[in-house]
Amino acid sequence: MAGDDLVETKKGSSKNSKDSNESKLKQKSPAEFFAENKNIAGFDNPGKSLYTTVRELVENALDSAESISELPEVEVTIEEIVKSKFNSMIGLIDRERVDTQLYDDYETEKARGKRLAKEARASEIQAKNLASGKKNKEPGVSKVLKARGEASYYKVTCKDNGKGMPHDDIPNMFGRVLSGTKYGLKQTRGKFGLGAKMALIWSKMSTGLPIEISSSMKSQNYVTFCRLDIDIHRNIPHIHLHEKKGNKEKWHGAEIQVVIEGNWTTYRSKILHYMRQMAVITPYAQFLFRFISETPEKNVTIKFTRRTDVMPPIPIETKHHPSSVDLLLIKRLITDTSKKTLLQFLQNEFVNINKTLAARLIGEMGPDFGPSMAVKSVTSQQMVRIHQLFRQAKFDDPSGDCLSPAGEYNLRLGIIKELHPDMVATYSGSAQVFEGHPFIVEAGVSLGGRDVKQGINIFRFANRIPLLFEQGADVVTRTALKRINWNSYKINQTQDKIGVFVSIVSTKIPFKGTGKEYIGDDISEIATAVKSAIQQCCIQLKSKIVKRLQAREQQERKRSLSRYIPDATGAVYEVLKQMTEEHKTKRKRYGEEDIVMLDKVSKQIITKETLKEKLAEHVEQVDYEMALEYATQSGVSEEPRENIYLQHLDPNKSNFIDLHSPTFVFRLML
Numbered sequence: 066m067a068g069d070d071l072v073e074t075k076k077g078s079s080k081n082s083k084d085s086n087e088s089k090l091k092q093k094s095p096a097e098f099f100a101e102n103k104n105i106a107g108f109d110n111p112g113k114s115l116y117t118t119v120r121e122l123v124e125n126a127l128d129s130a131e132s133i134s135e136l137p138e139v140e141v142t143i144e145e146i147v148k149s150k151f152n153s154m155i156g157l158i159d160r161e162r163v164d165t166q167l168y169d170d171y172e173t174e175k176a177r178g179k180r181l182a183k184e185a186r187a188s189e190i191q192a193k194n195l196a197s198g199k200k201n202k203e204p205g206v207s208k209v210l211k212a213r214g215e216a217s218y219y220k221v222t223c224k225d226n227g228k229g230m231p232h233d234d235i236p237n238m239f240g241r242v243l244s245g246t247k248y249g250l251k252q253t254r255g256k257f258g259l260g261a262k263m264a265l266i267w268s269k270m271s272t273g274l275p276i277e278i279s280s281s282m283k284s285q286n287y288v289t290f291c292r293l294d295i296d297i298h299r300n301i302p303h304i305h306l307h308e309k310k311g312n313k314e315k316w317h318g319a320e321i322q323v324v325i326e327g328n329w330t331t332y333r334s335k336i337l338h339y340m341r342q343m344a345v346i347t348p349y350a351q352f353l354f355r356f357i358s359e360t361p362e363k364n365v366t367i368k369f370t371r372r373t374d375v376m377p378p379i380p381i382e383t384k385h386h387p388s389s390v391d392l393l394l395i396k397r398l399i400t401d402t403s404k405k406t407l408l409q410f411l412q413n414e415f416v417n418i419n420k421t422l423a424a425r426l427i428g429e430m431g432p433d434f435g436p437s438m439a440v441k442s443v444t445s446q447q448m449v450r451i452h453q454l455f456r457q458a459k460f461d462d463p464s465g466d467c468l469s470p471a472g473e474y475n476l477r478l479g480i481i482k483e484l485h486p487d488m489v490a491t492y493s494g495s496a497q498v499f500e501g502h503p504f505i506v507e508a509g510v511s512l513g514g515r516d517v518k519q520g521i522n523i524f525r526f527a528n529r530i531p532l533l534f535e536q537g538a539d540v541v542t543r544t545a546l547k548r549i550n551w552n553s554y555k556i557n558q559t560q561d562k563i564g565v566f567v568s569i570v571s572t573k574i575p576f577k578g579t580g581k582e583y584i585g586d587d588i589s590e591i592a593t594a595v596k597s598a599i600q601q602c603c604i605q606l607k608s609k610i611v612k613r614l615q616a617r618e619q620q621e622r623k624r625s626l627s628r629y630i631p632d633a634t635g636a637v638y639e640v641l642k643q644m645t646e647e648h649k650t651k652r653k654r655y656g657e658e659d660i661v662m663l664d665k666v667s668k669q670i671i672t673k674e675t676l677k678e679k680l681a682e683h684v685e686q687v688d689y690e691m692a693l694e695y696a697t698q699s700g701v702s703e704e705p706r707e708n709i710y711l712q713h714l715d716p717n718k719s720n721f722i723d724l725h726s727p728t729f730v731f732r733l734m735l
């Protein structure tokens with residue numbers, strides 16, 4: 066009986082616990098996850114979403130053109146779509162408000178009266194000021210409430226002259242989150258296989274409209290047109306149209322178009338800054354940016370012209386460095402490898418392991434391992450051994466050959482083109498390593514220039530993407546503000562207009578988050594390299610600043626010496642005249658040399674004018690000698706200058722040009 070009771074109780078409780086313990090486990094697709102957490106991909110609000118959409122499309126366009134070594138030509142258009150036009154696009158009939166009090170921007174009669182009275186008073190004051198010639202303050206913007214939820218829509222189009230995409234891949238490239246072609250170990254702007262899909266998810270969330278893609282690859286005789294949206298729950302593309310059209314113009318590239326909610330007013334300056342900074346770091350690209358408004362006065366057209374045909378080398382796909390792999394990766398590499406033996410595997414699937422080192426490593430792994438052991442037979446346990454050894458063994462650092470930094474030339478050109486500074490210095494560091502990934506830091510520091518605020522203005526680039534958000538936590542900002550002693554380079558941190566440009570390229574940029582907004586300050590290798598690159602620029606600038614200061618001082622000295630020439634010559638000449646008188650009247654005896662000079666004075670060979678000329682010449686000479694002395698001391702080779710001339714080229718025999726100067730000949734081989 067007691068047992069029955071027990072069973073009874075258990076039954077009862079098991080009924081209850083069935084309710085509360087019923088599995089709540091659910092799965093989410095990556096698309097759903099990013100739709101719900103769109104802020105981590107840079108889609109925080111409509112304004113930021115407009116910015117990030119432009120960014121993602123532009124970066125894809127550049128990656129694509131550069132991958133085929135084509136000088137990029139990118140056209141970005143943001144077209145404002147007013148609500149009525151948007152409604153007609155989606156076939157929604159405009160509807161007048163009926164219950165006006167229902168709306169957030171509803172004004173009571175009293176509030177309306179108050180506002181109108183205030184506006185009337187303001188315009189009266191304005192009229193009075195106008196009549197009395199007084200300057201009017203900025204016209205007060207009447208505070209007509211904008212309804213909460215009143216959305217602004219934009220059609221964003223980005224066209225490039227890049228590689229294009231294979232016809233069959235397009236739906237997955239744009240309609241499946243976490244699919245892309247940039248997952249390998251290679252320096253690219255894109256990485257996650259997310260950006261374009263986020264633009265589509267945002268368009269689906271805000272306007273419900275699909276994305277449209279036109280694309281053609283080199284030598285394809287057709288253009289693919291694809292209209293699709295995304296099935297968020299299943300993370301698969303939902304294709305509306307996928308067809309091939311003629312390609313008479315032999316165009317290659319891609320044109321992507323999305324209609325999204327946005328906010329041009331609040332993000333205008335960010336978007337334009339982004340385009341401008343992109344032009345700085347990519348001076349070999351041509352950008353045409355257009356904003357088309359319903360109010361034509363608000364239209365914007367900016368062309369960032371190409372300034373050079375020199376494009377950085379294409380980044381090369383590289384292999385993993387043994388120190389950067391984890392267990393999972395080792396397992397995947399073993400599964401994917403086409404190599405048969407462990408020796409071949411180690412030698413071929415990693416950088417910086419040659420045959421000898423591979424053999425030594427295998428020897429160190431223990432008796433269970435051998436060079437000819439089938440790599441596919443390596444057990445999970447043995448993988449741990451390999452991993453442990455990879456962590457402890459010494460390997461050469463990976464070289465930076467696979468990277469494609471902007472180059473000092475491009476960086477300098479970009480800074481000069483966009484900022485017109487008074488002075489600029491650039492520096493390109495050698496490749497360094499963090500967690501087995503090579504990276505290169507380049508920097509530029511400028512002084513003065515257009516649109517540059519007083520103090521430190523930071524410009525950050527990662528894999529040649531401008532970073533505009535989360536500046537405070539970034540390694541570049543922290544280094545420039547806290548770890549550089551600007552004073553010691555004769556730069557005034559608060560008064561001077563300082564531009565600090567830092568570009569970092571790597572096979573892995575350690576961004577914080579998927580939004581690619583900033584690089585943290587916690588990787589000491591990167592922080593040290595950034596500091597050293599900025600310092601190198603400052604050292605160059607200091608020598609220029611010192612030189613300029615000394616030149617100014619010298620000029621000042623010359624000017625004050627010259628100022629005394631008339632008085633000095635007057636006084637000296639008076640003395641000479643007096644001496645001549647004394648000599649003539651034999652009141653005083655003079656030495657041989659003096660008599661020769663006094664004769665010259667009486668014969669008017671030495672006059673006030675000739676004295677003046679000689680003194681001016683002397684000041685000039687002293688100035689020149691001081692400059693020369695300074696130049697030799699400081700190793701400045703700019704002064705004095707010597708004329709050189711080109712020998713004319715004999716087309717029949719010479720494959721060189723000689724540059725002749727009185728002291729040297731410089732032969733330029735062609």
Ligand SMILES: Nc1ncnc2c1ncn2[C@@H]1O[C@H](COP(=O)(O)OP(=O)(O)OP(=O)(O)O)[C@@H](O)[C@H]1O
Nearest residue numbers: 125129238245246255256257258259260261262319
């Ligand atoms: N304009 C384009 N030209 C050629 N291919 C493109 C273009 N835009 C996108 N793609 C292809 O679509 C893929 C997915 O693009 P998406 O922007 O979603 O991700 P990603 O660029 O790979 O990485 P990330 O999310 O870091 O930007 C890219 O890897 C690329 O192969």
